[in-house]
Amino acid sequence: MTTPDTRTLSAPGATLTYDVHAGPAGSDVLFLIGSPMDASGFATLASYFTDRTVITYDPRGVSRSPRTDGAAETTVEEHADDLRRVVEALGAGPVDVFASSGGAVNALALVERHGHLVRTLVAHEPPTAQVVPDREAMLAVCADIHETYLRGGSGPAMAKFIAVTSRKGPFPATWADEPTPSPADFGLPTEDDGSRDDPLLGQNIRGCTGYRPDIDALRAAPTRIVVAAGEESEGRFTARAAAEIAKSLGTGLTVFPSHHGGFLGGEFGQHGAPEPFAKTLRDALAAPAAA
Structure with a gap:
């Protein structure tokens, strides 16, 4: 072009x-x-x-x-x-x-x-998340990714995001009892660089999914x-x-x-x-x- x-x-x-x-x-x-x-x-x-x-x-x-x-x-x-x-x-x-x-x-x-x-x-x-049958669980999952980002940075939050987007089928109400994925499992940074301006995890995830x-x-x-x-x-x-x-x-x-x-x-x-x-x-x- x-x-x-x-x-x-x-x-x-x-x-x-x-x-x-x-x-x-x-x-x-x-x-x-x-x-x-x-x-x-x-x-x-x-x-x-x-x-x-x-x-x-x-x-x-x-x-x-x-x-x-x-x-x-x-x-x-x-x-x-x-x-x-x-x-x-x-x-x-x-x-x-x-x-x-x-x-x-x-x-x-x-x-x-x-x-x-x-x-x-x-x-x-x-x-x-507002339109799926497991609405409440999905909204909570997305809110948790955002909160994880604010608390620990992009590595832990992105690990959760990848796990969520890779999963098939509805999320159960007991999703929070499941093991937490490790950033290292996805080759993500384990150290928090202190930044909180990620456009996905910080700026958009709650507004978009909600x-x-x-x-x-x-x-x-x-x-x-x-x-x-x-x-x-x-x-x-x-x-x-x-x-x-x-x-x-x-x-x-x-x-x-x-x-x-x-x-x-x-x-x-x-x-x-x-x-x-x-x-x-x-x-x-x-x-x-x-x-």
Whole structure:
């Protein structure tokens, strides 16, 4: 792809940075959204959509989008308002959106409030604990990860996070009685470096997992919503949440190749299946044929 045009935008409490990968004149706009993952995570996926103008961005508090208010946590509502600002700054009318993980939660909140800005949303594995049957346990698990981070730093908290995201099936009410994973088991640091600004463990985990999508507002929005999960993610928290949202919307769950990061092509040292993933995304974005 051509070198992107990097732009900044002032928002309450943050300076947002986003990239415009210009496609052919008059081409449709595709906004690729993650959270807390920044724009760099979409480099491979964006390369499969050179026929479109692709937008990527760094969420507030991440990489090139520093918070200016000193807040320790970010709400989904703040993220949704940031997305609104970026789309409106483009001045391109309704855009198509692919949103993954926390970005999918934020994009659902955007559609709830400003559906006229989004033509089609593909929400890939939104990790909201509010919709799963084991809601209380999942909310407590996520709160415990955050508290572990504040108490002991990133190593112990990330060990718990990896164990949680790798697990299949509902969490029991007795989850706290289970053995605590060790950071060393995952090659994570065992010493606390004293920092507490991690965008996942500190800033976003409670707001994202604790957000309850407004199903009535989503149904009423003009946006076409496709809820998706990776075929390798079946039974895991994010896929279970996606399935529950799809069921509530009455749309059915769209299965994508690979796993939670199936679009990755080596970013952050992780590999999915980006080419078939991009093909499935292109199919999902296509409007359904007229009856």
